[in-house]
Amino acid sequence: MLLAEGHAYCGVRSVEVSPDHKLLAYSVDVMAYQTYDIYIKDLNTNTINRAVEGYDGTIVWGRDAETLFYVTQDAAHRSHKVWSHLMGAPQSDNTSLFTEDDEMLFADLLKTSSGRFLGVQYTVEHWQNELLISTNRDGDVNFKLMSVPLHIVLDKQKAAQNSQWTPVFSYDPTVKVESVICFESFFVLNGRQDSLTQRWICGDSNNSTWHRTRLNMPETIYSLGTAKNVEYATTKFRYTYSSLTTPVQTVEYDFISNKTVILKETLVPYYNR
Structure with a gap:
């Protein structure tokens, strides 16, 4: 699979295997703007689905393969809000966990x-x-x-x-x-x-x-x-x-x-x- 095929630019930031080793999450930017989408690949069936659109590229799995966490950006392109995503659920159902309101700071994740x-x-x-x-x-x-x-x-x-x-x-x-x-x-x-x-x-x-x-x-x-x-x-x-x-x-x-x-x-x- 060639991620860059058909795109003038393609950047991959994070590649993370789920704790049960069944799923692969990776982030891709095709606009050269450091705004990424999360794709989930099933390592057994090789099927790929886009799970999250428009975020900063950070991926952290939870304690299982059901939940992953990511960070979105504000209008100034500052990473400021942490979200959780449940596998199979639409992005509109994702839960906001933390917001950094101070514009001098940015939010990041670490397990x-x-x-x-x-x-x-x-x-x-x-x-x-x-x-x-x-x-x-x-x-x-x-x-x-x-x-x-x-x-x-x-x-x-x-x-x-x-x-x-x-x-x-x-x-x-x-x-x-x-x-x-x-x-x-x-x-x-x-x-x-x-x-x-x-x-x-x-x-x-x-x-x-x-x-x-x-x-x-x-x-x-x-x-x-x-x-x-x-x-x-x-x-x-x-x-x-x-x-x-x-x-x-x-x-x-x-x-x-x-x-x-x-x-x-x-x-x-x-x-x-």
Whole structure:
């Protein structure tokens, strides 16, 4: 199937397989205006149906193959409204879940690694019995990581008070907190320190004290990235590493053994390091 056939322009933004691996959702823009339509392909029958028209290209599946979530734009082309779509229902029956009215901000979607929660506006991850929140509240411009017990979040009255938010680590103005990647038994804090991208391996000791360990790199100047980490119930974290003298490597860190293994290194012709 050629999506671009018959069109002067064709852009695909998101391609997402449903949790049961039976449906494929993808977004297509044929007007070069970054306004997309969602198409659903049945992977058993190969039939394709257009489910949603005129949105920003974001696709997030729910916990099953019955519901997906997307974001539409306002007249200024600002992503501002989050919707849910039930498979087989017309777009007119879709439910509006959230609207960002502040024209200085835009709405985006992110599903936690556990697959249980869908977040809007804040960067939030689900880890064990906590939600981990990256926030710049209290004037902490480099962001900090805070936690809130899951049972508090599920209590609407208590959640609205924000009184149960506690720092995971004390705010450090020399550390720029960027994101969190959660696994079943540990989580990875992504950020910057000393002008370099860093990765901290984090967890809790006896369910009372948080700890973090910065991954050591073999060279003083380097570049780090995050590789694909699709398994949640794992003790291993993959990232990419490179430097002025080291080609791009895919590296795997083992949380249990505290060891790293180079899985792959990009071949550079005629370069002998």
